[in-house]
Amino acid sequence: GAVVKAMAICTRHQYLHIYKPALLLALDKYFQEPSVEVLASLYQAVNSMDCRYMPEFNAHEKAILRASENKDMFEEKFIPYENSRKHIRDNSGTGNEQPSNEGSGKVSGITSGTEENPNSIYMNNDDYMPVSEEEKERLERERLANLKKGTYIDLMPNLNKNKDRHFFETKIVYNGIKLPIRVPLTVNPEEVGDFSLIKLITTFSPPSPTPFNHAFHPHLDSSGNQTHPIILLLNALLTQKRIIFLGQGHPSGDVANYVLSACAMGSGSGGVLRGFTERAFPYTNLTNVDDLLKVPGFIAGVTNRIFEDHSSWWDVLCNIDTGKITVSKDIATPSYGTKPDDKLEEGTRSPSSSRSESWGREKWDTTDNEFMAE
Structure with a gap:
């Protein structure tokens, strides 16, 4: 008298294990209300996962990350991501939050048209300032001079240094439930799933x-x-x-x-x-x-x-x-x-x-x- 049901997600992503929490919720709902709408809502939820600012690492960068337990390496690749989070926080505090357009733009390393100007940096006063080529060259000269003097200046003071940069943190919203997702960034081509x-x-x-x-x-x-x-x-x-x-x-x-x-x-x-x-x-x-x-x-x-x-x-x-x-x-x-x-x-x-x-x-x-x- 047992009833057996199965549900699966078809994806090209190697990190397919990140979808398991959403699958479990959808399967539980399907047992209660077996309908196509359950599948449709699951499809919408997983495809709305915001990966616009997920950085891509080349083979050498992946090898460095995999060999290191340092959680804050390659911070510069997360500038667009942190900028978007800061923008949302600022707007939510003033009541002017704009739609996030989740699921659009950068799905697997492809830059969206709405991404912030890459020729920009954070300044110490939390302002987002455009930087010209001449200004970038001047800053680089100052940085090299400070290195020779033994002085360290953090050019990315507003980045969250408590994050593990081996992962990209995002979320899936299914049936009103926010599921935190950690996408591994150091996966090699022949590695699939969460194996041991x-x-x-x-x-x-x-x-x-x-x-x-x-x-x-x-x-x-x-x-x-x-x-x-x-x-x-x-x-x-x-x-x-x-x-x-x-x-x-x-x-x-x-x-x-x-x-x-x-x-x-x-x-x-x-x-x-x-x-x-x-x-x-x-x-x-x-x-x-x-x-x-x-x-x-x-x-x-x-x-x-x-x-x-x-x-x-x-x-x-x-x-x-x-x-x-x-x-x-x-x-x-x-x-x-x-x-x-x-x-x-x-x-x-x-x-x-x-x-x-x-x-x-x-x-x-x-x-x-x-x-x-x-």
Whole structure:
């Protein structure tokens, strides 16, 4: 007698997790009053989120922000945002508040036509003063002179220094409820959602790893049968193996987070390699098996144990309950490096191409394991 309903938002934004609070409110309302109007109001609310002044960082700036815990870096990129907030506060105090035109203009780094003059600065008296090119050059000369004297002048005294500039703060108003939203600004191309890479690593890093007992595979076993599980998973991602994350009885969101974490890990924190999210299925089920098997090197999350019994469907299976990684007995063997008498051209020979399988399992370098231990 249970009633199951689902609701989703389709977006190109990687930070899709910010919409979850609005989705929960809309779904609750839909249970009470199932109608198209609920969906229409949700659509209007999320598309009215004001992102006009959200700054965009290039790859180098993102790398600096990600490596720093300093919350007030790149303050200058938030001048238009702080100016708009000050304008609204001043007008609301005098009763002359103007419409905010939320949702227009800068949606993802595109400057709107109503943005304030960029050739402007804040002065100490809280006035918003236009600055000519000559004045800007004079101020720059003074700034350099003060630096030589060891004097510091804050050219942005009115910016809110208590904000975390790793995020852009805005809001979604749904059904009269203001939902505070923090949009992450340092997301790399292959990072999607609010995943935990630490959780992925700890789940599949046993305190005392046991040797694998599957047949040696040159793509996966970079340290023979002593290969660390995380290194094996990374090798599987890089060599485009079919990977399943199984969580029997878990919510679909659990396995989805493991899939998204694996995509981020394989791509180098989302900023080095590409294509992992294109072959990711954060959650799938038996009804989609045929479509899943058509995708080479898929990375999928499932909650049905039947997948574990069909080893021909996958190459590597990661059980999030046991923390065990299993290599399928049906995994395809590469056409090189499997027999001692293989004749390969110079430049394509692998370490295992002239050795037996037992040598490959016993003699591989174990520096990967030392790295994981650290």
